[in-house]
Amino acid sequence: xxxxxxxxxxxxxxxxxxxxxxxxxxxxxxxxxxxxxxxxxxxxxxxxxxxxxxxxxxxxxxxxxxxxxxxxxxxxxxxxxxxxxxxxxxxxxxxxxxxxxxxxxxxxxxxxxxxxxxxxxxxxxxxxxxxxxxxxxxxxxxxxxxxxxxxxxxxxxxxxxxxxxxxxxxxxxxxxxxxxxxxxxxxxxxxxxxxxxxxxxxxxxxxxxxxxxxxxxxxxxxxxxxxxxxxxxxxxxxxxxxxxxxxxxxxxxxxxxxxxxxxxxxxxxxxxxxxxxxxxxxxxxxxxxxxxxxxxxxxxxxxxxxxxxxxxxxxxxxxxxxxxxxxxxxxxxxxxxxxxxxxxxxxxxxxxxxxxxxxxxxxxxxxxxxxxxxxxxxxxxxxxxxxxxxxxxxxxxxxxxxxxxxxxxxxxxxxxxxxxxxxxxxxxxxxxxxxxxxxxxxxxxxxxxxxxxxxxxxxxxxxxxxxxxxxxxxxxxxxxxxxxxxxxxxxxxxxxxxxxxxxxxxxxxxxxxxxxxxxxxxxxxxxxxxxxxxxxxxxxxxxxxxxxxxxxxxxxxxxxxxxxxxxxxxxxxxxxxxxxxxxxxxxxxxxxxxxxxxxxxxxxxxxxxxxxxxxxxxxxxxxxxxxxxxxxxxxxxxxxxxxxxxxxxxxxxxxxxxxxxxxxxxxxxxxxxxxxxxxxxxxxxxxxxxxxxxxxxxxxxxxxxxxxxxxxxxxxxxxxxxxxxxxxxxxxxxxxxxxxxxxxxxxxxxxxxxxxxxxxxxxxxx
Amino acid sequence: xxxxxxxxxxxxxxxxxxxxxxxxxxxxxxxxxxxxxxxxxxxxxxxxxxxxxxxxxxxxxxxxxxxxxxxxxxxxxxxxxxxxxxxxxxxxxxxxxxxxxxxxxxxxxxxxxxxxxxxxxxxxxxxxxxxxxxxxxxxxxxxxxxxxxxxxx
Ligand code: FES
Ligand code: FES
Numbered sequence: 001x002x003x004x005x006x007x008x009x010x011x012x013x014x015x016x017x018x019x020x021x022x023x024x025x026x027x028x029x030x031x032x033x034x035x036x037x038x039x040x041x042x043x044x045x046x047x048x049x050x051x052x053x054x055x056x057x058x059x060x061x062x063x064x065x066x067x068x069x070x071x072x073x074x075x076x077x078x079x080x081x082x083x084x085x086x087x088x089x090x091x092x093x094x095x096x097x098x099x100x101x102x103x104x105x106x107x108x109x110x111x112x113x114x115x116x117x118x119x120x121x122x123x124x125x126x127x128x129x130x131x132x133x134x135x136x137x138x139x140x141x142x143x144x145x146x147x148x149x150x151x152x153x154x155x156x157x158x159x160x161x162x163x164x165x166x167x168x169x170x171x172x173x174x175x176x177x178x179x180x181x182x183x184x185x186x187x188x189x190x191x192x193x194x195x196x197x198x199x200x201x202x203x204x205x206x207x208x209x210x211x212x213x214x215x216x217x218x219x220x221x222x223x224x225x226x227x228x229x230x231x232x233x234x235x236x237x238x239x240x241x242x243x244x245x246x247x248x249x250x251x252x253x254x255x256x257x258x259x260x261x262x263x264x265x266x267x268x269x270x271x272x273x274x275x276x277x278x279x280x281x282x283x284x285x286x287x288x289x290x291x292x293x294x295x296x297x298x299x300x301x302x303x304x305x306x307x308x309x310x311x312x313x314x315x316x317x318x319x320x321x322x323x324x325x326x327x328x329x330x331x332x333x334x335x336x337x338x339x340x341x342x343x344x345x346x347x348x349x350x351x352x353x354x355x356x357x358x359x360x361x362x363x364x365x366x367x368x369x370x371x372x373x374x375x376x377x378x379x380x381x382x383x384x385x386x387x388x389x390x391x392x393x394x395x396x397x398x399x400x401x402x403x404x405x406x407x408x409x410x411x412x413x414x415x416x417x418x419x420x421x422x423x424x425x426x427x428x429x430x431x432x433x434x435x436x437x438x439x440x441x442x443x444x445x446x447x448x449x450x451x452x453x454x455x456x457x458x459x460x461x462x463x464x465x466x467x468x469x470x471x472x473x474x475x476x477x478x479x480x481x482x483x484x485x486x487x488x489x490x491x492x493x494x495x496x497x498x499x500x501x502x503x504x505x506x507x508x509x510x511x512x513x514x515x516x517x518x519x520x521x522x523x524x525x526x527x528x529x530x531x532x533x534x535x536x537x538x539x540x541x542x543x544x545x546x547x548x549x550x551x552x553x554x555x556x557x558x559x560x561x562x563x564x565x566x567x568x569x570x571x572x573x574x575x576x577x578x579x580x581x582x583x584x585x586x587x588x589x590x591x592x593x594x595x596x597x598x599x600x601x602x603x604x605x606x607x608x609x610x611x612x613x614x615x616x617x618x619x620x621x622x623x624x625x626x627x628x629x630x631x632x633x634x635x636x637x638x639x640x641x642x643x644x645x646x647x648x649x650x651x652x653x654x655x656x657x658x659x660x661x662x663x664x665x666x667x668x669x670x671x672x673x674x675x676x677x678x679x680x681x682x683x684x685x686x687x688x689x690x691x692x693x694x695x696x697x698x699x700x701x702x703x704x705x706x707x708x709x710x711x712x713x714x715x716x717x718x719x720x721x722x723x724x725x726x727x728x729x730x731x732x733x734x735x736x737x738x739x740x741x742x743x744x745x746x747x748x749x750x751x752x753x754x755x756x757x758x759x760x761x762x763x764x765x766x
Numbered sequence: 767x768x769x770x771x772x773x774x775x776x777x778x779x780x781x782x783x784x785x786x787x788x789x790x791x792x793x794x795x796x797x798x799x800x801x802x803x804x805x806x807x808x809x810x811x812x813x814x815x816x817x818x819x820x821x822x823x824x825x826x827x828x829x830x831x832x833x834x835x836x837x838x839x840x841x842x843x844x845x846x847x848x849x850x851x852x853x854x855x856x857x858x859x860x861x862x863x864x865x866x867x868x869x870x871x872x873x874x875x876x877x878x879x880x881x882x883x884x885x886x887x888x889x890x891x892x893x894x895x896x897x898x899x900x901x902x903x904x905x906x907x908x909x910x911x912x913x914x915x916x917x918x919x
Contacts, residue, residue: 081862081899212855219863220854221846222799222839226864229798237793262782292802293782293789365803365811365864365898415801415864416898448804666858670901674861677900700808700896709889711902 046588048128051117053390057132059140059189061115062092069164069178071098076108077129078120078387079215080364080414080421081674082732083667086213087126088133090205090664095137095198097161098177100205105214110389110409119388121422121532122585123630123730126663130728138195140184147183148175200661200724207724209666215413226415227385228369232441235371236265238433239295239445241302242284242454243272245693246528247309253285257301263294267302268436270429277395278491279423282454282529286433292445308693314527316460316689316696320356323462323524327354327483331522332497335508335580338516343477347468351555355465355544356757359688360458360533361695361703366415367446368426372396374439379406384427385414392424396431407431418678419532423456423490452703453695456531457688459484461524463544473556475567478517482507484540489526496523498537504583505629506541506737509576511596513569519580528690534678535733538629539740543758546625546741550748560745561607561624568626571597585630585730592631592727598720599628602635602656605718609654610637619643620651621749625741630730632659633720636676636742638712642750646764650680650743652714659729660722672717672735679739681706685759770831772797773841779828787831788812788823791838799839799867803896810895813868814838820875822894839867842874849915850874853908861899869895873909882913 048055056062064072073092079085089105108115117128141161148166149156158169167174204210218224243249255267265288272283285302289295344350370384380400386392386409393407400407414421430444446454461484468477486502488495498507498521508519533539546564553563573593576584584592603626610622619641626635639652655672662668685704689696697703744755747764755763768779772795779790788805791797791814803811805824812823815837842848850870853859860866869892876883876891883891888909897905 079862081860083861213858213860215863216855216858216860217846219860219866220839220851220870221842222797222867224863225798226801228792228802231796231798291785291789291793293785293793296805297784363898365801365809365862365896367802414862416862418898445802448806448809670858670861670904673903674900677902678898699806700804701806705896705898706900706902707893707896708902708905709893711900711906713885713903713906715903 046586048117048132050586051119051128053112053117055129055132056116057135057192059136062133062136063096063140065177065181067178067181069102069176069181071096071103071177073103073105074108075105076115076118077125078118078389078411078414078417080120080387080417082671083213083664084120084125085215086211087664087667088129089214090211091130091133092137094203094205095134096141097163099164100211102164107411110393110411112390118390119422121387121419123733124585127631127728127730130663134197135192135195138197139189142190142195143184143187144177144180146187147180151175151183206663207661207665225412226366227383227412228366228443228445229412230371230383230443232371232373235441235443236288236290236437237292237295237443237445238286238288238430239292239299239447240270240284240286240429240450241299241304242282242450243306244453245306245308245311246282247311249283249307249309250285251305251307253305254303257303258287258298261294261298261301263290264298265289266437268433270432276398279391279395279425279428280399281425281429281432286429286444288433288437288442296447311527312693314690314693316358316691319460319527320462323460323483324354326522326524327462327464327481329522331481331483331520333518334503334521335517335519337518340477340479340516340518343516344466344468344479347476348471349469349555350466351469351552352464352466353548353551353756355463355540355547357461357540357543358686358758359460360682360686361452361455361688362418362420362533363451363703363705364414364416364418364420367448367451368420369443369445370427370430371441371443372427372430372434373441374434375408379408380431380434381408381410382427382431383410383412384424385412385421386424386427387414387417387422388424392427395424395428399428399432400435418534419536420455423531448700449698452688452697452699456490456529458533458539459487459530461540463540465544465548467548467552469552469556473558475514475552476516478512478514479520480507480545481520481522482541483522483524484537485524485526485530487530487532490530494526496525497521501583502537504576504581505537506545506627507537508579509581509584509594509628510545510579511574511594511599511628512567514567527693535629535736538627538737539682542625542627542737543740546627546738547744547756550623550745551754561603561612564624564626565600565603568596568600571600587631594628598633598658599626602626602633602658602720606635606637606654606656609656609716609718610639610652612637619750621746621751623742623744623746623749625738625745627734627737629737630734631727632657632729632731632734634734634738636738638742638746640743640746640750642747642764648684648747648760648764650712652716653712654716654718655735656718656720657735658720658722659731659734660726661724661728662719662721665719668719668731669717671731673715675735676715676739677706677711679736680710680743683740683743683758683760684710685761687759768829768832770828771835773838781828783827783829785828786824787814787826787828787836790828791823797838797840801864801867803865810868810872811865813871813895815871815875818875818878820872837871839871842871848874849912850908853911857904857908857911859901859904859908861901865895865897869897869905876909877913881916883909
């Protein structure tokens with residue numbers, strides 16, 4: 001499958017109009033105006049073309065070379081541990097034919113009119129900008145070659161860029177990039193369709209583990225700058241008391257004691273959300289002080305009475321029953337693959353199971369935080385760890401009654417994101433407080449309790465699965481009722497049904513070869529703020545489906561791995577639309593069909609790596625699960641040991657990733673390792689529960705996450721790899737979904753106990 | 767008046783007696799390499815060394831450090847070339863990096879007490895330090911690498 005270079009359009013060479021980056025008169029590649037200009041009646045757009053503000057490939061936006069030959073690359077995606085800042089720099093360096101040792105990477109401010117889409121979510125940065133940034137690099141390289149050819153009065157065909165210099169092939173003469181920078185900057189950017197990309201065989205950086213990550217030395221020495229690390233002159237500090245129930249408001253408050261705390265400067269009310277964009281703050285009272293500690297103490301002294309509002313009765317135990325009742329009735333039909341009642345009635349054996357997954361919270365190690373001040377010349381300036389800087393500008397502008405273009409967002413490193421930091425409510429809080437403080441710089445910090453009790457939580461869900469097997473143990477009917485509050489409730493009146501993208505995360509996008517499949521989505525109401533959590537609805541869907549397959553295998557008396565492969569059926573390419581999956585991660589169903597051959601291959605490989613079928617001591621078991629998400633195929637196999645007291649230890653994990661071609665192998669492995677840890681965390685202990693509308697957890701004691709002593713000592717990642725002309729899959733999220741089901745399937749093999757409710761703990765100890 | 771030797775420099779403190787070391791380091795001294803993760807001694811992000819031994823700065827009062835040497839990540843090695851820092855780079859330990867100052871200082875404290883830790887020693891010493899990105903396997907490997915190099919030297 002070829003990924004065509006998208007439609008050419010002229011690149012305007014604005015550097016000649018003098019829009020310089022100020023790096024000393026070299027090849028100054030400044031603002032450009034091309035990209036995916038979106039016509040109003042355009043046909044359906046996919047991939048990066050469908051993203052807000054599209055994409056850019058103008059080299060002047062991303063690449064600058066000064067007369068010493070120093071290269072400065074601008075990274076416009078947000079770095080939160082996935083390594084994108086390094087990986088995109090490798091892509092540009094490769095095509096530029098530069099020496100990475102002479103490359104510096106700077107972080108772009110939030111500015112989508114300039115850079116194209118900057119939302120760093122959906123595991124799509126590399127997929128969406130790999131080709132545009134290769135073209136940017138190739139265009140700059142071509143300009144340098146043209147400048148050298150002109151200098152030598154030689155045909156361009158006789159010159160070749162080679163490791164930070166251009167060589168005249170017949171004579172061996174060469175000119176460095178520094179020597180050519182100025183002349184190259186004066187040339188027009190070559191038309192997109194004339195660019196020659198490097199063949200993969202010539203790659204020195206892409207697909208190699210050739211470099212150390214760009215910020216890593218700063219990280220291990222404490223110099224790296226995260227959201228809370230800016231200290232502008234005149235800084236004051238704030239924490240916020242927020243309504244304990246989502247949708248609540250301040251009824252009354254008494255700040256007298258707070259104002260007596262030494263260092264406390266002011267108590268500033270923050271309005272509850274108004275009609276307008278999502279991700280506005282919840283409202284409450286900010287305590288502003290001369291230090292974070294004084295602000296925290298001041299907040300403790302605050303007396304507030306809250307109106308709890310419509311969600312005051314939210315109770316997780318009761319809500320579970322509501323979900324169960326809903327899932328036991330027919331729901332909105334999402335996919336109707338035939339007469340399900342008849343197929344079930346005709347089956348020799350029936351299996352029904354309900355899987356419950358509670359809310360989760362992100363707990364990135366860096367809690368939400370931001371620093372905002374009035375810009376000296378007007379407008380506002382934020383330093384913030386955000387996944388979506390343009391959205392941040394827009395919501396801050398709304399709250400301050402200003403325009404997005406007057407809001408500067410400097411994106412710091414993110415101390416973890418996992419979807420939480422796609423919602424900029426915390427930046428808006430800092431902005432509102434700064435305004436109330438006359439534009440003074442305000443650093444606003446969320447404590448861990450704030451983070452855990454005021455998150456945009458991963459949804460809670462009840463997944464009900466029913467299947468019929470024929471006399472030979474073949475599955476002939478499959479009905480899945482998925483029932484979960486939707487993220488859509490964060491964007492407007494609660495639709496009470498999962499959105500196409502949520503359903504397309506594994507529920508309808510079901511690559512099984514079963515005669516009759518039906519997917520329904522009964523109603524579920526939202527009673528708290530729901531948001532994206534790394535891999536989103538793939539978590540409940542993959543958990544339920546991959547567990548259920550293992551249950552069906554047991555019912556049929558079959559090996560679970562063989563049974564799973566049989567359900568997937570022969571290698572074929574499935575058009576997601578044929579399953580009523582209109583999402584497919586925003587990608588073209590023609591270019592990105594679901595490939596069951598690839599799914600089979602990762603499952604087979606994971607099983608082989610863990611030594612599927614070997615004899616194990618008592619108390620140990622093997623489990624496997626496979627899943628397609630974010631255009632990537634992953635499978636996890638696990639060996640677990642369950643002690644007599646129910647304690648689970650993962651002895652070994654093998655995670656196989658087929659994300660197509662791999663740009664930065666070490667970082668893909670790191671993401672896979674981290675996903676195993678996060679997947680184990682959510683399976684073993686992850687749970688947010690509500691009572692009287694209030695989250696019952698508050699810190700790492702009540703929301704435990706995996707620690708080093710629980711991590712598998714044997715953790716193996718296997719990358720399949722692929723052709724660089726083929727589709728790129730995602731990496732940050734798709735390794736998470738198969739982990740929890742692999743774990744419970746292994747527990748079943750070890751103990752005969754089937755865990756249907758997460759977290760696991762309770763089931764095994766009972 | 768409290769006097770603390772922070773990264774070799776004498777610093778004085780006369781603020782509120784209940785001020786945690788963490789906020790003094792970050793907000794007053796500008797040593798932002800020390801991170802806030804939980805405030806309750808549950809995560810290890812704020813770990814610093816006090817006379818060479820790891821403590822949680824969020825639950826240690828500045829006054830408790832009176833007369834002592836406090837080492838933050840900025841002061842662990844003058845050129846950032848402590849064997850642990852080098853191993854962390856070589857093995858590509860950090861993901862987001864936010865927990866790593868605490869992890870490295872905790873590991874330094876471990877190796878001071880036990881230059882040749884077993885797997886169980888590493889688990890015991892490091893289990894107070896959370897990494898939400900899940901870099902534990904590499905943290906474990908990096909500590910072993912440094913310990914093994916020490917064994918050969
Ligand atoms: S911030 Fe001190 S242990 Fe978490
Ligand atoms: S590297 Fe992100 S929390 Fe440890």
